[in-house]
Amino acid sequence: xxxxxxxxxxxxxxxxxxxxxxxxxxxxxxxxxxxxxxxxxxxxxxxxxxxxxxxxxxxxxxxxxxxxxxxxxxxxxxxxxxxxxxxxxxxxxxxxxxxxxxxxxxxxxxxxxxxxxxxxxxxxxxxxxxxxxxxxxxxxxxxxxxxxxxxxxxxxxxxxxxxxxxxxxxxxxxxxxxxxxxxxxxxxxxxxxxxxxxxxxxxxxxxxxxxxxxxxxxxxxxxxxxxxxxxxxxxxxxxxxxxxxxxxxxxxxxxxxxxxxxxxxxxxxxxxxxxxxxxxxxxxxxxxxxxxxxxxxxxxxxxxxxxxxxxxxxxxxxxxxxxxxxxxxxxxxxxxxxxxxxxxxxxxxxxxxxxxxxxxxxxxxxxxxxxxxxxxxxxxxxxxxxxxxxxxxxxxxxxxxxxxxxxxxxxxxxxxxxxxxxxxxxxxxxxxxxxxxxxxxxxxxxxxxxxxxxxxxxxxxxxxxxxxxxxxxxxxxxxxxxxxxxxxxxxxxxxxxxxxxxxxxxxxxxxxxxxxxxxxxxxxxxxxxxxxxxxxxxxxxxxxxxxxxxxxxxxxxxxxxxxxxxxxxxxxxxxxxxxxxxxxxxxxxxxxxxxxxxxxxxxxxxxxxxxxx
Amino acid sequence: xxxxxxxxxxxxxxxxxxxxxxxxxxxxxxxxxxxxxxxxxxxxxxxxxxxxxxxxxxxxxxxxxxxxxxxxxxxxxxxxxxxxxxxxxxxxxxxxxxxxxxxxxxxxxxxxxxx
Numbered sequence: 001x002x003x004x005x006x007x008x009x010x011x012x013x014x015x016x017x018x019x020x021x022x023x024x025x026x027x028x029x030x031x032x033x034x035x036x037x038x039x040x041x042x043x044x045x046x047x048x049x050x051x052x053x054x055x056x057x058x059x060x061x062x063x064x065x066x067x068x069x070x071x072x073x074x075x076x077x078x079x080x081x082x083x084x085x086x087x088x089x090x091x092x093x094x095x096x097x098x099x100x101x102x103x104x105x106x107x108x109x110x111x112x113x114x115x116x117x118x119x120x121x122x123x124x125x126x127x128x129x130x131x132x133x134x135x136x137x138x139x140x141x142x143x144x145x146x147x148x149x150x151x152x153x154x155x156x157x158x159x160x161x162x163x164x165x166x167x168x169x170x171x172x173x174x175x176x177x178x179x180x181x182x183x184x185x186x187x188x189x190x191x192x193x194x195x196x197x198x199x200x201x202x203x204x205x206x207x208x209x210x211x212x213x214x215x216x217x218x219x220x221x222x223x224x225x226x227x228x229x230x231x232x233x234x235x236x237x238x239x240x241x242x243x244x245x246x247x248x249x250x251x252x253x254x255x256x257x258x259x260x261x262x263x264x265x266x267x268x269x270x271x272x273x274x275x276x277x278x279x280x281x282x283x284x285x286x287x288x289x290x291x292x293x294x295x296x297x298x299x300x301x302x303x304x305x306x307x308x309x310x311x312x313x314x315x316x317x318x319x320x321x322x323x324x325x326x327x328x329x330x331x332x333x334x335x336x337x338x339x340x341x342x343x344x345x346x347x348x349x350x351x352x353x354x355x356x357x358x359x360x361x362x363x364x365x366x367x368x369x370x371x372x373x374x375x376x377x378x379x380x381x382x383x384x385x386x387x388x389x390x391x392x393x394x395x396x397x398x399x400x401x402x403x404x405x406x407x408x409x410x411x412x413x414x415x416x417x418x419x420x421x422x423x424x425x426x427x428x429x430x431x432x433x434x435x436x437x438x439x440x441x442x443x444x445x446x447x448x449x450x451x452x453x454x455x456x457x458x459x460x461x462x463x464x465x466x467x468x469x470x471x472x473x474x475x476x477x478x479x480x481x482x483x484x485x486x487x488x489x490x491x492x493x494x495x496x497x498x499x500x501x502x503x504x505x506x507x508x509x510x511x512x513x514x515x516x517x518x519x520x521x522x523x524x525x526x527x528x529x530x531x532x533x534x535x536x537x538x539x540x541x542x543x544x545x546x547x548x549x550x551x552x553x554x555x556x557x558x559x560x561x562x563x564x565x566x567x568x569x570x571x572x573x574x575x576x577x578x579x580x581x582x583x584x585x586x587x588x589x590x591x592x593x594x595x596x597x598x599x600x601x602x603x604x605x606x607x608x609x610x611x612x613x
Numbered sequence: 614x615x616x617x618x619x620x621x622x623x624x625x626x627x628x629x630x631x632x633x634x635x636x637x638x639x640x641x642x643x644x645x646x647x648x649x650x651x652x653x654x655x656x657x658x659x660x661x662x663x664x665x666x667x668x669x670x671x672x673x674x675x676x677x678x679x680x681x682x683x684x685x686x687x688x689x690x691x692x693x694x695x696x697x698x699x700x701x702x703x704x705x706x707x708x709x710x711x712x713x714x715x716x717x718x719x720x721x722x723x724x725x726x727x728x
Contacts (some may be wrong), residue, residue, distance in 0.1 A: 202678045460663075477660035485657050492650045499643035503696075506636045507703050514631065514707040521627045522713065529717075536719055539621055546722040550618060553716040554627075561706060563699055569692045572645065576685050580654060583677060587661065590670045 004134060004157075005046070005072050005081055009219065011461075012159045016136040017445045017462060018086045019068060025050040034068060037607055038464045038476060041600025046074035051124045053117055065113025065144060069121035071131075080131040084118055084155070087138030108174040110140070118419035138445055139226060140164045146238065150209050158239075161448050162224040165235040168205040169193070181208055183451050188582055202236040213239045221451060221495045222246055223442040228254040256348035263377055268296045274469055287424065288417050291331050292377065293323025296421075297415040302535040317410070324413070325381055332374040339364075339371045354435050363432070366423040371422075373416045380416070384409035414431050467562045468594050475604075478591055483608040485584050489577050496573045503566050511561045620718045628711045633728040644689050644696070651685050 006012050014035045018028060028050045032355055036044040052068040053060050066087040073080050118133060135145040135158040138288040142163020148154040151174060172193060174181050182204060183189060185596070188196055206213075216239025220227055223246045231254060285296045298316050338345065346360040355363070389403040441447055456467040463476035525532050529552040537549055589606050595601045658678055662671055 114656075117712070401673055463660075469668070471671060472663040474661055475662050477657065481657045481661055485654055488650050488654045488657070492647055492654075495643055495646045499640065499647070499692075502640055502643060503699070506639055507699050510633070510636065511703060515710060518627055518710055518713070525627070525715070534623060535623070535715065536621070536717055539623060542621075542721075547619075547670070547719045550718045550720060552718075555622075555624065555714040555716060557713060558710055559706065563702055564695070566692075566695055566699065570696055572688055573692070576681075576688060579681065583658075583674070583681065587658070587674055590674055591661075593670060594668065595668065 004132070005044065005079070006036075006083065006134075008039060010449060010457070011035065012207055013161055013219070013445050013449050014039070014459075014462070015070070015083065016085055016138050016161060019066075019087045019136075019138075019141075025052060028052075028068060028070075033480070034476070034579075037478065037604055041598075041603045043607055044072065045077065045207075046072040046079050048072055049125060050531055051121045053264070054116065055124075058121050059113050059116050059120070063109040063113025063116065065110045065117060067117055067141075069117070069125070071121075071125040071127060073125075080127055082118075082121065082125065082127055082131050082133045083136060084114075084121065084133065084145075086114055086141035086144050087499075088137070088141045108147050108170050109152070110144045110152060111174070114144045114148035115152040118148075118154050131524070134159065136160070136229060137163055139443065142218065143167065144171075147171065147174070147214065150178075150212055150238075153212075153213060160216075160218045161445055162220055162226055162297060162443050164226055164237055165230050166205070166209075167234045168201050168236055169234045171205065178205075178208060199233070205236050206238060209238055215239065218242065219244065219448055220256060221442055221448050222451045225439045225443050228257040230254075231258045244448065256352055259344075259348050282467065285421070288420055291327065292374070292417060292420070293320060293325070293327040293415040294377070294413050295320045296414060299410050299417075317406070321381070321384075324377070325385075328374060328378050328381065332371070332378060335367065335371045335374060339367050342367055354439070355432070359432060359435075362429075363427065366427050369423045370420055373419045377413060377416045380409055380412045409557065466595065473591055475591075475601075477606050479604055482584060482588055482605055483611065487582070489580050489584075492580075493574070493577050496570060496577070499573075500566070500570045507563060508561060515558055518558075519556075522556060525552050525554060580590065617721050618718055619721045620716060622714055622716050623711055625715050626712045630708060631704075633704045633707065634698060636703065637697055640696045640700070641693055644692050648686075648689050651682070651689075656684050 006015055015032060018031055018035075021027075021031070023031060026436070029048050032048055032050075033044055036042075049071045050068060051071070053066050068085045068087075070085070071080070072083075098316070114135075118135075122131070125250070129334040133150070133155050135155040137145040137158065137160040139162060142160035143166060144162065145155065145158045146166050147170065150171060151159055151191050172182055182193070182196075183199070185204065186196055186200065193201075218237075218239060218241045221240055221244045229283075289295050295316070297322055342364045346355065348361050349355045350357055350360050384405055446459050446461070458465045458467070458472075460474075463474050466473050466475045529549045532552060533549050536542055536549055592605070655678065662675065
């Protein structure tokens, strides 16, 4: 089979990144064309059509899968290729799927959605079966694409970057044949599956699916946080993997996580992910409510209007106590797993250069404070429950004691929850957030693009930068300036024309209009002089009121509009457009001169020029 | 008895003052739009060079764009001033035109000829 149209790592990665840009279909198409032009110096060899899950909402709703299909077709050469770019973790639902689905080995709805979408896209584009289908994915999407491929043979090839690995527990649940093979070959049943050695299952899965391995190609940055937490049981690699080594001062995030016991790592990760999602709009109260069930706003209402607040919010209060009862013990268990090893866990981060020792001390001390507050909350809930259970609301004195204990318990809960927020706010410091930003950045596609070791190319915010000597040019911006800059100058020319005609209308025409209004009044006065008798009596020498107007003649005097000319300014504005056009061309020549060794640069400018005309 | 016709002349403002200040707003909307387009253009140009050292050709282009930006700004400021002046002139001339000389002929009973 011939080479794919997108045949370089840069092209694949840049197209994969598009899925995160929130583009309309026409913008998506333009971006695909732009990226191809920048990377290859030529037009994409076929017509492009785009189809996205936004057109088939049922898939998104029923499976949570989001993706875009790109069909490239050329009748003359017989080219027909379909690329499916699956979206990685974007929403809270995606992360929930990550935790429950992938990390928990439960469900594969997004992989099923992948297969459904590919079939829908094929039918939408009306492509023949011979059309090559290539999957692109980053993060969670690799698990979706690769799982779909193992289950349904969805793709010819899959190219992924920093992907969430395949999970043999997830496949055991979803792939009936694999399940039977596992049970037969390893002599286990469903209840015993978690007792099988992970190494044994991993090896078995890799052997079982080895025929599909040739279709799966991955690039992975060794400091990718997703890779770092993917050493837990369940995950396995399939296909070829190009691992990029770290070349900065940070290293071994995977090594750190491998040192941390599976369970603790999972708890730490689950806590971080859940809390980030709950507080992503900056609302700490929401974070505390989500994690502990304690609703601070509700308690505040109670504090302000003690008795009325208590009676009017009974249902919400009861729900809050129920939520807290359920959530706090689980959270406390998670936090304890982290705090009991916090010195060790965070020391690993210190040794790898992510944080310094005082930042580590701060993390350990605030996590310990949070644990202490959670223990207190658990005790308050337990004491409060025992008072409630030992009293009966039918008895007046019991009722008073319940009311008193309820209000007291709510206020105590409030104080503890506020203390947790204070600890979280301390942890929310810029220096610690920048560590998180750095770790998060190592998961990004652009980080990987810049680690590919390309001679004179680098990337920033979806743009391609080229280096020559000591000069770095943003080639994407240069082409934008050449193409869209000309459009802006066209718009400026139009606006100058509008200004010119507005001056004509608003000044010259307006004067004529005002003159017409005055003439209408003059005409009216001359036609109906008697209606204007009052004008006569405005004369101080006419004292009697019996005079009768016979006629009024207006001795019209209208001067020609004396206006300075704006033409000179219009001329200068037009000249500024001409100068800018000349400047853009000079810039193009300068860039071509700087990169004279590369013929494709000149070609790129010619092609964007052709497109814009 | 016969009546006497008399004629007087007086200057009268035939229409009340018109507020023409919106003309300035309408015209300066165009210069504002031109300014926005200039800003978009210059922003686009400034994104091109990420880093430059010892590249005379680029340095010249960068110097040129600074001058162009300044010159475009001054031109738009001058144009705005010109627009303001034109609207002021228009207002004055419209108000002048509203004042006209009226020749009023009337019969004056006080001038009855009595014998």
